[in-house]
Amino acid sequence: MPADPTRVVADLLELRSLTSAEVDGGIPQTVGGEPSSAPPLGSARLAWTEPWVQAREWFASTFDGVPVETHVDPAGNLWTTLVGARPERIVLGSHLDSVPNGGWLDGCLGVLAGAEVLRGLHRDGVELPVSISVVDWADEEGARFGRSLFGSGAVSGTLDVEAVRGLVDNAGELLGDVVARHGVELDTILTAGDVLPSIVASAELHIEQGPMLEAAGLRLAALHGILGVERRMVRVKGQACHAGATPIPMRRDPTVAASRMALAVRDLGLEHDAFTTVGVWRVHPSVPTAVNGRTEFSVDMRHLSRDTLDALVAGLDELVARIAREENVEATVDVLWSIDPIEFHPDLVQFAADVVEERSGVRHVMPSGPMHDSAEMSRAGVPTVMMFTPSLGGLSHTHIEDTATADLELAVTAFDDLVRRMIGWAADRLAAEAAT
Amino acid sequence: MPADPTRVVADLLELRSLTSAEVDGGIPQTVGGEPSSAPPLGSARLAWTEPWVQAREWFASTFDGVPVETHVDPAGNLWTTLVGARPERIVLGSHLDSVPNGGWLDGCLGVLAGAEVLRGLHRDGVELPVSISVVDWADEEGARFGRSLFGSGAVSGTLDVEAVRGLVDNAGELLGDVVARHGVELDTILTAGDVLPSIVASAELHIEQGPMLEAAGLRLAALHGILGVERRMVRVKGQACHAGATPIPMRRDPTVAASRMALAVRDLGLEHDAFTTVGVWRVHPSVPTAVNGRTEFSVDMRHLSRDTLDALVAGLDELVARIAREENVEATVDVLWSIDPIEFHPDLVQFAADVVEERSGVRHVMPSGPMHDSAEMSRAGVPTVMMFTPSLGGLSHTHIEDTATADLELAVTAFDDLVRRMIGWAADRLAAEAAT
Numbered sequence: 001m002p003a004d005p006t007r008v009v010a011d012l013l014e015l016r017s018l019t020s021a022e023v024d025g026g027i028p029q030t031v032g033g034e035p036s037s038a039p040p041l042g043s044a045r046l047a048w049t050e051p052w053v054q055a056r057e058w059f060a061s062t063f064d065g066v067p068v069e070t071h072v073d074p075a076g077n078l079w080t081t082l083v084g085a086r087p088e089r090i091v092l093g094s095h096l097d098s099v100p101n102g103g104w105l106d107g108c109l110g111v112l113a114g115a116e117v118l119r120g121l122h123r124d125g126v127e128l129p130v131s132i133s134v135v136d137w138a139d140e141e142g143a144r145f146g147r148s149l150f151g152s153g154a155v156s157g158t159l160d161v162e163a164v165r166g167l168v169d170n171a172g173e174l175l176g177d178v179v180a181r182h183g184v185e186l187d188t189i190l191t192a193g194d195v196l197p198s199i200v201a202s203a204e205l206h207i208e209q210g211p212m213l214e215a216a217g218l219r220l221a222a223l224h225g226i227l228g229v230e231r232r233m234v235r236v237k238g239q240a241c242h243a244g245a246t247p248i249p250m251r252r253d254p255t256v257a258a259s260r261m262a263l264a265v266r267d268l269g270l271e272h273d274a275f276t277t278v279g280v281w282r283v284h285p286s287v288p289t290a291v292n293g294r295t296e297f298s299v300d301m302r303h304l305s306r307d308t309l310d311a312l313v314a315g316l317d318e319l320v321a322r323i324a325r326e327e328n329v330e331a332t333v334d335v336l337w338s339i340d341p342i343e344f345h346p347d348l349v350q351f352a353a354d355v356v357e358e359r360s361g362v363r364h365v366m367p368s369g370p371m372h373d374s375a376e377m378s379r380a381g382v383p384t385v386m387m388f389t390p391s392l393g394g395l396s397h398t399h400i401e402d403t404a405t406a407d408l409e410l411a412v413t414a415f416d417d418l419v420r421r422m423i424g425w426a427a428d429r430l431a432a433e434a435a436t
Numbered sequence: 437m438p439a440d441p442t443r444v445v446a447d448l449l450e451l452r453s454l455t456s457a458e459v460d461g462g463i464p465q466t467v468g469g470e471p472s473s474a475p476p477l478g479s480a481r482l483a484w485t486e487p488w489v490q491a492r493e494w495f496a497s498t499f500d501g502v503p504v505e506t507h508v509d510p511a512g513n514l515w516t517t518l519v520g521a522r523p524e525r526i527v528l529g530s531h532l533d534s535v536p537n538g539g540w541l542d543g544c545l546g547v548l549a550g551a552e553v554l555r556g557l558h559r560d561g562v563e564l565p566v567s568i569s570v571v572d573w574a575d576e577e578g579a580r581f582g583r584s585l586f587g588s589g590a591v592s593g594t595l596d597v598e599a600v601r602g603l604v605d606n607a608g609e610l611l612g613d614v615v616a617r618h619g620v621e622l623d624t625i626l627t628a629g630d631v632l633p634s635i636v637a638s639a640e641l642h643i644e645q646g647p648m649l650e651a652a653g654l655r656l657a658a659l660h661g662i663l664g665v666e667r668r669m670v671r672v673k674g675q676a677c678h679a680g681a682t683p684i685p686m687r688r689d690p691t692v693a694a695s696r697m698a699l700a701v702r703d704l705g706l707e708h709d710a711f712t713t714v715g716v717w718r719v720h721p722s723v724p725t726a727v728n729g730r731t732e733f734s735v736d737m738r739h740l741s742r743d744t745l746d747a748l749v750a751g752l753d754e755l756v757a758r759i760a761r762e763e764n765v766e767a768t769v770d771v772l773w774s775i776d777p778i779e780f781h782p783d784l785v786q787f788a789a790d791v792v793e794e795r796s797g798v799r800h801v802m803p804s805g806p807m808h809d810s811a812e813m814s815r816a817g818v819p820t821v822m823m824f825t826p827s828l829g830g831l832s833h834t835h836i837e838d839t840a841t842a843d844l845e846l847a848v849t850a851f852d853d854l855v856r857r858m859i860g861w862a863a864d865r866l867a868a869e870a871a872t
Contacts, residue, residue: 210681227680231724243713243736244663244805245646246830248705255714256702259695266692269684277679278691279724281731283717288667288734288772291713298724300679336724369680394682 003113003120003416005409011062011112012408015096016104018058019051020044023101023399031104032405033392042101042399047139047150048076048178055096056136062115066122075154075192076138076184082118084128090426091133091202091382092117092419093152093373095140102141103207103401105408109389110205111136113412117419129427130200132419137373138184145175152376154192161186193380200426201348202377202384205415207403209370211394219407220360220414222352223386226368226375227275227302228309228341234261234320238329240285240293254295255283257327264319265299274312275302275369304341304367341367342375345383347425352385355417359410383429387415439549439556439852441845447498447548448844451532452540454494455487456480459537459835467540468841469828478537478835483575483586484512484614491532492572498551502558511590511628512574512620518554520564526862527569527638527818528553528855529588529809531576538577539643539837541844545825546641547572549848553855565863566636568855573809574620581611588812590628597622629816636862637784638813638820641851643839645806647830655843656796656850658788659822662804662811663711663738664745664777670697670756674765676721676729690731691719693763700755701735710748711738711805740777740803777803778811781819783861788821791853795846819865823851 009032017038026040044051056078060070069081081089094110114134121132138151145167153159165186167175176186213221238254262278269276280298301312317333324331349365357363368386378384389411392402445468453474462476480487492514496506505517517525530546550570557568574587581603589595601622603611612622649657674690698714705712716734737748753769760767785801793799804822814820825847828838 208681209678210683211677211686212681212683215686229680241647241830242645242806242832243715244665244711244738244807245644245648245832246805247646247648247711248702250647250651250830253702253713255717256698259698259714262692262695263699266684266689275680275683277689277724277727278695279679279719279726279728280722281691281717281719281728282722283715286716286718288713288715288736290715292715292717295717300724302680370678371680394677394686396678396681 001120001123003116003412005412008112008116008412009405009408012104012108015055015058015108015112016041016043019055027400029400030392030402032408033402040399043098043103044100045096045098046100046144047097047141048144048182052097059096059111059115059136063119066119068118072183073192073195074184075151075189076179076182077151077155077192078136079133080115081131081133082122082128084131086130086430088198088200088430089131089133090419090422091135091199091377092204093135093137093202093377094204094206095137095373097139097141099141099143099397101399102397103399105207105401105403106209106396107140109207109408113205113415116412117416120416128423130423130430140373144169148371149373149376152373154189155195156376156380157190157193158376158379159189161189196380196382199382200429201422202374202382203348203415203418203422204372204374204386205411206372206386206388207396207401208388208391209396210391212366213388213390214392214394218360218362218364219390219410220356221364221366221388222349222356223344223368223388224349224365225304225344226342226371227304228306229337229339230301230309230313231337232299232316233296233334233336234258234299234331235294235296235334236324236329236331237294238292241291243289243291246291251291252328253291254329255292257323257329257331258295258297260323260327261320262297264323265316268312268315268319269301272303272308272312274308276300276312298336302369306341309341342378344378344385348383348385348422351421351425352387352418355414355421356387359414359417387411387418437556437559439552439848441848444548444552444848445841445844448540448544451491451494451544451548452477452479455491463836465836466828466838468844469838476835479534479540480536481532481534482536482580483533483577484580484618488533495532495547495551495572499555502555504554508619509628509631510620511587511625512615512618513587513591513628514572515569516551517567517569518558518564520567522566522866524634524636524866525567525569526855526858527571527635527813528640529571529573529638529813530640530642531573531809533575533577535577535579535833537835538833539835541643541837541839542645542832543576545643545844549641549851552848553852556852564859566859566866576809580605584807585809585812588809590625591631592812592816593626593629594812594815595625597625632816632818635818636865637858638810638818639784639851639854639858640808640810640822641847642808642822642824643832643837644824644827645832646827648802649824649826650828650830654796654798654800655826655846656792657800657802657824658785658792659780659804659824660785660801661740661780662778662807663740664742665773665775666737666745666749667773668735668752669732669770669772670694670735670767671730671732671770672760672765672767673730674728677727679725679727682727687727688764689727690765691728693759693765693767694731694733696759696763697756698733700759701752704748704751704755705737708739708744708748710744712736712748734772738805742777745777778814780814780821784819784821784858787857787861788823788854791850791857792823795850795853823847823854
């Protein structure tokens with residue numbers, strides 16, 4: 001029997017009850033789209049904490065009877081491998097860690113679906129030409145130390161060890177000290193990347209964490225990539241003055257200027273069909289009786305096209321300079337983060353699109369806005385693809401995150417289809433490589 | 437010899453050197469509009485602190501040889517009285533206290549000019565039909581506990597004793613404990629108002645704290661009142677979501693809505709020739725990767741006309757509701773503070789306008805946007821008037837606050853003229869009252 005989707009939903013619920021905490025004053029939950037009678041439960045699987053360790057121990061127990069090899073690599077990633085004819089492997093990876101008071105699906109769905117796909121292959125006695133590894137990437141969320149994609153970034157080599165060494169959590173503990181208690185030494189962490197040459201392909205199933213599938217009435221999507229991100233901090237300097245003494249036409253008000261910029265940032269996003277977001281917003285001195293002297297705000301811009309990202313960057317620079325000039329204030333634009341768009345492997349995107357069409361009736365292919373561990377796989381040169389199942393209300397990173405049970409089950413079945421197609425493709429690819 | 441304006445400027449400089457602290461990394465100062473070679477000095481006369489007490493002790497010493505009566509009232513106000521034929525008095529009041537790192541003129545100018553007017557009347561042997569009291573109102577700034585116009589408010593009766601009892605400063609000290617160390621008991625503080633029936637009129641000279649006089653090339657102004665204030669907190673609630681997962685058209689972004697509201701608030705002010713200011717601005721969760729769920733901002737609206745204030749209040753309610761509807765967010769408008777406009781006494785305004793015209797060549801009459809102790813006098817029914825001298829660059833509440841020496845001297849001379857005219861007016865008024 002192929003992957004059993006009802007088993008995956010049951011596993012997700014079991015993990016939720018084992019590693020969640022009651023959310024004080026939380027909104028009543030739905031589970032699988034149905035009202036839940038349980039008290040509001042928020043996931044407590046913050047990386048490098050006891051509930052996270054418990055989640056992994058429980059996860060290991062779900063392979064009872066399946067001859068898997070298990071190990072934790074130097075970056076703390078948990079590998080569970082069903083060995084095939086060749087050591088080269090397909091990676092089915094996502095993450096068991098959660099943000100505080102998180103949902104029951106973000107990350108876990110991909111790991112538990114991968115595990116069931118693996119069990120199904122064993123149950124069916126499929127002769128595997130390659131190996132299959134389910135990977136629970138360590139600390140995808142970065143919710144404790146602020147560095148997302150920690151474990152997968154160590155494997156891909158993008159993790160800047162010196163930059164993370166000094167990170168502290170809210171309790172003042174050093175990242176280096178905390179991960180060491182879990183067997184991870186920063187000095188040797190990048191040796192986790194030694195596994196890379198053995199990875200032939202990678203696939204990840206994840207919840208959308210946005211509202212687009214639900215809004216379009218779609219139940220499943222193949223992903224063709226992950227949006228690139230250009231993140232900036234705009235700092236506007238005007239002149240603080242008394243709210244009752246300086247007439248409006250004589251002011252140099254950085255908050256008014258920033259308000260105009262924020263609206264222009266939205267227009268810029270609409271013009272380029274991109275995501276543009278003003279998130280952080282700080283004013284000084286922030287008192288009711290004074291025009292502010294300074295205002296600063298972050299701008300997050302995302303798109304799948306490098307050219308469009310460049311146009312967004314230029315557009316932001318232009319609108320900030322123009323409005324600053326018109327409002328007689330000074331403004332600077334500082335780079336916070338810049339990451340190129342990621343394109344998944346065309347063969348794998350086609351497989352994913354095929355199974356999405358076969359299982360849901362609609363061939364829907366879209367990019368991901370949020371980052372995922374698959375970005376690190378792709379960046380490391382591994383042929384990669386992802387699939388999305390809808391998020392009810394577009395919500396994630398909250399205890400009310402949910403997806404209809406029927407959609408979860410459809411996604412597991414389609415993901416199983418995808419992996420089975422990838423096995424033959426991977427074997428062919430290895431054979432072709434050997435022939436050259 | 438009438439009031440000697442050079443003495444007032446010298447006194448201001450002496451007080452500055454006695455009760456200021458060096459401002460670390462402060463901008464180089466000018467004094468009287470000329471570059472100052474002294475290190476940047478910020479006034480340190482925070483109410484109820486040692487430098488403030490020192491300022492008052494020094495102030496008392498400046499009457500050496502003048503037969504004044506001095507006492508501190510139950511609210512901590514310092515009264516220095518030159519007794520005339522009748523006990524009824526004209527009050528020349530302002531404040532010696534300052535904000536932290538404040539300027540050398542805000543408040544002190546009015547107190548020290550009043551003192552020199554008083555000394556001049558004594559020097560000239562003017563036979564006073566009424567008494568003249570120079571008052572240093574206690575804690576005008578409210579910089580330590582957040583309650584402005586403390587001493588003058590106790591005299592007028594607007595001070596809410598129960599509301600201030602629980603106020604704490606940044607060190608966690610209770611207002612009640614702190615003022616008790618200066619002989620002020622909250623239980624009896626309102627008896628300071630017993631002085632009211634003896635006050636015939638009140639006058640205050642102050643710096644503008646805004647840019648209008650300088651911008652118009654004016655050197656002096658009479659004030660006909662103080663703007664009323666309507667202060668609100670606008671709270672906007674949308675839906676937090678991932679910056680890369682929810683397309684702009686599907687968002688309910690409270691920060692974008694608030695930006696539109698802030699611009700509409702400016703337009704509202706321009707439309708009514710009023711002061712409208714967005715000062716406080718807070719967003720949540722304020723991270724670069726999420727659309728905010730909540731944004732709130734303060735709106736301060738000022739005008740001399742009650743009708744216009746009502747129109748501003750209605751206009752704010754309308755624009756908040758309209759934009760909230762258009763942006764699909766929820767918004768509430770909460771009252772923070774509401775104070776009616778204050779009109780000074782027409783006779784006294786005419787006197788002030790006359791001396792302004794005679795001394796500066798231009799009859800300029802304007803309202804004050806900032807609040808002053810004179811507002812409390814006026815609210816208590818005392819015929820009141822004020823005069824303004826320009827603020828260079830419109831700056832105040834900073835160590836670089838300054839006014840050209842020639843303008844300071846002109847203001848002292850004009851204020852002396854004003855007080856001398858008020859003496860006869862006050863005597864006539866008392867005589868008329870006695871006759872009825």
